[in-house]
Every structure is written in structure tokens, then in C-alpha cells.
Amino acid sequence: MNKTKQMLAGVLALSLLYVVTPAMAASQQELQQRKNQNEQNIKNQEKAIDNYEVEIEYMTRDLQNLDKEITECNSSIDVLDSQISAMRSKIKESERELQDINKNIKSKREMLEKRLQAMYVSGKTSYIELVLSCSDISDLLSRTQLISSLVEHDTGLIESLENYQKDVKERKSELDQQKKDLSGLQELLEKEKKALEDKATEKEKMIEKIQGNLEYARTVRQQMYAEQEAIDAQIRAAAEAREREMAAKGQKLKHYNVSDVGQMAWPVPASGNVTSEFGRRDTPFAAIGxxxxxxxxxxxxxxxxxxxxxxTVVYAGWxxxxxxxxxxxxxxxxxxxxHGTDGSISVSNGQQVSAGDVIMGVGSTGYSTGxxxxxxxxxxxxxxxNAVNPRQFL
Ligand SMILES: [Zn+2]
Known part of the structure; x- marks a missing residue:
């Protein structure tokens, strides 16, 4: 038999083995595949959950920072508020002061007028004409010899009041400007605060959405855990069913006339070293027993x-x-x-053999660890x- 034929026969025998294997074994394999797939799904789901959790953590931190900024904005706005209201009362004070000054100037002017009129009436000179022709009070002062010390005093007072009035006006317009600047600043801060609040609202919405995703992912993971338990239960049930089936077969054989079958020769005369008995066990290749x-x-x-x-040899090969x-x-x-050694088979398909005929050498081919x-x-x-415990025949 050449290699290709041997391999082909092997494949055929293998497929035969699987064809005759009942649905239970196939479903065992299927169950194992489903279990593996589900395990992979759980791993992926857990990764997704981790990612959601990390995302939420980051966003919550962002949100906290935004809240802190908003609080800072608010306190700045409050500070500006109190500055502006202080400014307002200063402005009001200036306005009152101006009113007082105006009143004062008015009364001083009236008094001066009266004095001048009195002087005019006394007929010393046509003084009023002189006053009207002059551009200002100091000019008048320099140009006239007729001003009495009282007039001089009054005009000096008016002049200083007018200077004072000018100062207060300047101060008030400065205050107005400052108040305007502060209001502008406050407006900017309000805008900034609004933007921060919008951002925070958006973040909150995003967190809420991710929270929803996270909840859903956790629910799905819970379903996957349940699925895993269900598969495990099915695997156990299938294994137990198979064991029962095997046990029933072995039982059947006990009623089968074993003496009709007769004793079998120990298949490896040189070794009695049994490393694994017939029955349920944990193999190095299968995840489950x-x-x-x-x-x-x-x-x-x-x-x-x-x-x-x-x-009669009915199969010899891979x-x-x-x-x-x-x-x-x-x-x-x-x-x-x-698990014979490759190339060690000394019989061929269809060959008649007697008990004790050497058929091949011990090896470690196929799923074998030694x-x-x-x-x-x-x-x-x-x-x-249809496998039964060989011990019954040995
Ligand atoms: Zn074995």
C-alpha cells in the first residue's frame, strides 16, 4: 500500500468511524464548540464592559472639571456683581454731589447778581454792562477797579465750585467707564459659563448613553453566563448519558455468552503496564472528562x-x-x-490472522502523549x- 492509498484509507476509516458514531458524540463536539464560542463572546463582552467603564470614568472626571470651572465662573461673576454695585453707589454719590454743587453754584451766582445789582443801583458805575461785555470772571476782575472785596470773594467761591464740579464730573465719567468695563467683563463670563454648562449637559447626556450601553452589555454578559451554564449542563448530561449507554453495553455483554467469545491474548506480551483503564477519564486533549x-x-x-x-483484518493504516x-x-x-509506529503494520486488509500473530509495533501516532x-x-x-471493557476478555 503506498502512502496516498494508506492516507486515503485512513481518511475513509476516520469518516466511517464518525459516521457510525451516534448523534450524541457529534453533539458533544458541537456543544464544546458552542462553549468555546460562548467563552470567546464573554471575553469580548467583558472587554466592551471594561471600555465602557473606563469611558464613563474619564467623562465623569471631565464633568467634574467642568463643574469646577462653572463654580469658578460663578464666583468671578459674583465678585464682579459686588464690584459693579459698589461702582453704582459711587456713581450715585457723585450724582448727588453734582446736584449739590450745581445748587450751590446757582445760589452763589444769584447772590453775586444781587450784590452787583445793588452796586449798580447805588450808581457808582454801569457795572452790569461791564460784566456782560467781559468773557469771564477773571477777565472782569483784572479789568475792573470797582469790584468790592465781597464780589471778589463770591466770584472766587463760584470759580472754585466750578472747578470742583468739573472734577466730580470727570470722576463720574471715569466711574461710568469702569462700570461699563465691569459689565462687559461680566457679560463675557456669563457667556463662558453658558458654554461650560452646555458642555456639561452634553457630557451628562453622553455618560447617560454609555451608562445605558454598559447596563445592556452587563445584561448580555449575564445571558452569556447563563448560556455557558446551560451548555455545561448539556455537556455533563451528554457525557453521563454516554456513560450510561456504555455501561448498559457492558452489562449486555455480561448476558452475552462471554465463554462463546472466549479468552483473548494480552495484546502486548512484553508489557503489562496499563496506564489508562476503560471508562470515564480526563484526557490531555479534551477540556472535559x-x-x-x-x-x-x-x-x-x-x-x-x-x-x-x-x-480477519478489516482495517490497517492511518x-x-x-x-x-x-x-x-x-x-x-x-x-x-x-497509535502504532508509522510503517510498522505487518498485516494487510482482508488478511486472516491467528491469535498471537504480530500485527504492528507500539508507537505514539495520532492523539497520543507517548x-x-x-x-x-x-x-x-x-x-x-460499541466499545466495551476489554478486561472482560483478558
Ligand atoms: Zn487509549
Missing amino acids: DFHTGLDISAPAGTPIIAARAG GGYGVMVIIDHGGGLYTLYG PHLHFEVRVGGNSMN
């Missing part, structure tokens, strides 16, 4: 494996157990020898599902 359908006998690579009983041989013993009884023989006995058909 699976059912071991045979007996593992460990021996150095190349150690001869013999036919446990006379029969298969589900690496390099393997299956012998049909008639009446639905089969023996399987797995050289050993996987010895399987099948009753009632050539299927993994």
Missing part, C-alpha cells in the same frame, strides 16, 4: 503488538487512533489496536460506540 473507550498499555516504541484473537489495525472476529466482535497501545474491544458492530 471524556469516555475512554479502550485500555492503554504503555511499552517502548516498536514493542510487538499481537492479534488478541483469530480473525485512522482515528493514528496508525491502527482493526480485526473482525465474527459475530459482531472486533478488536482495535491504535508510546502505548490503545486496545479496544467492540461488541455488536465496528463502532467506537
Whole structure:
């Protein structure tokens, strides 16, 4: 048999093995796939949740900063408020002062007028004409000899009042300007505050939205956890069902006339080192406990494996157990020898063998962690599902 043919036969045998395997095993595999997929989904979901949480944390920090800025804005606005109101009362004070000054000037002018009139009436000179022709009071003072000390005093008073009036007016217009500046500043701050508040509102909305996403993601994750539990339960149930089925088969065989089948030869005469019994176990390859359908006998690579009983070779080549041989013993009884050394098979398909004939050497092909023989006995058909405990025949 050349390599291609061997491999093709192997593939065929493998597919045969799977075809005859009941739906339960296939569903086990399916369940495992679903479990793995769900685990991946949970991991992704957790990553998404982490991201949402981080996002919310950052945004909350931003929001806190905005709130702090708004508070600062508010206190600045308050400070400006009190400055402006102080300015206002100063302005009012100036206005009152101006009113007083105006009143004062008016009364002083009236008094001066009276004095001048009195002087005119006394007929000393046509003084009023002189006053009217003069441009200002000082001019008048310099040009006339007729002013009495009282007039001089009055005009001096008016002049200083007018100067004072001018000062107050200047001060008031300065205050007006300052108040205007402060109001402008306050307006700017109000605008800034409004912008900050808008930003904060937007942030709050975003946080709310992400919070919603987060809640939803957590709900989905919860569903995934539940799904995972359901799958695990199904896997356990399937494994238990299979175990029960296997046990029932073994039981059936006890009623089967074992003596009719007869004793089998120990398949590896050089080794009695059994590393794994028939039954449920944890394999290095399966994530969950699976059912071991045979007996593992460990021996150095190349150690001869013999036919446990006379029969016809129905399979020799690569298969589900690496390099393997299956012998049909008639009446639905089969023996399987797995994990042989590549190229060590010394029998061929269709060949008649006797008990004790060397069929291949121990190896570690297929799913194997070290050289050993996987010895399987099948009753009632050539299927993994028909495997029974080989110990009954050895
Ligand atoms: Zn095994």
C-alpha cells in the first residue's frame, strides 16, 4: 500500500468511524464548540464592559472639571456683581454731589447778581454792562477797579465750585467707564459659563448613553453566563448519558455468552503496564472528562503488538487512533489496536490472522502523549460506540 492509498484509507476509516458514531458524540463536539464560542463572546463582552467603564470614568472626571470651572465662573461673576454695585453707589454719590454743587453754584451766582445789582443801583458805575461785555470772571476782575472785596470773594467761591464740579464730573465719567468695563467683563463670563454648562449637559447626556450601553452589555454578559451554564449542563448530561449507554453495553455483554467469545491474548506480551483503564477519564486533549473507550498499555516504541484473537483484518493504516489495525472476529466482535509506529503494520486488509500473530509495533501516532497501545474491544458492530471493557476478555 503506498502512502496516498494508506492516507486515503485512513481518511475513509476516520469518516466511517464518525459516521457510525451516534448523534450524541457529534453533539458533544458541537456543544464544546458552542462553549468555546460562548467563552470567546464573554471575553469580548467583558472587554466592551471594561471600555465602557473606563469611558464613563474619564467623562465623569471631565464633568467634574467642568463643574469646577462653572463654580469658578460663578464666583468671578459674583465678585464682579459686588464690584459693579459698589461702582453704582459711587456713581450715585457723585450724582448727588453734582446736584449739590450745581445748587450751590446757582445760589452763589444769584447772590453775586444781587450784590452787583445793588452796586449798580447805588450808581457808582454801569457795572452790569461791564460784566456782560467781559468773557469771564477773571477777565472782569483784572479789568475792573470797582469790584468790592465781597464780589471778589463770591466770584472766587463760584470759580472754585466750578472747578470742583468739573472734577466730580470727570470722576463720574471715569466711574461710568469702569462700570461699563465691569459689565462687559461680566457679560463675557456669563457667556463662558453658558458654554461650560452646555458642555456639561452634553457630557451628562453622553455618560447617560454609555451608562445605558454598559447596563445592556452587563445584561448580555449575564445571558452569556447563563448560556455557558446551560451548555455545561448539556455537556455533563451528554457525557453521563454516554456513560450510561456504555455501561448498559457492558452489562449486555455480561448476558452475552462471554465463554462463546472466549479468552483473548494480552495484546502486548512484553508489557503489562496499563496506564489508562476503560471508562470515564480526563484526557490531555479534551477540556472535559471524556469516555475512554479502550485500555492503554504503555511499552517502548516498536514493542510487538499481537492479534488478541483469530480473525480477519478489516482495517490497517492511518485512522482515528493514528496508525491502527482493526480485526473482525465474527459475530459482531472486533478488536482495535491504535497509535502504532508509522510503517510498522505487518498485516494487510482482508488478511486472516491467528491469535498471537504480530500485527504492528507500539508507537505514539495520532492523539497520543507517548508510546502505548490503545486496545479496544467492540461488541455488536465496528463502532467506537460499541466499545466495551476489554478486561472482560483478558
Ligand atoms: Zn487509549
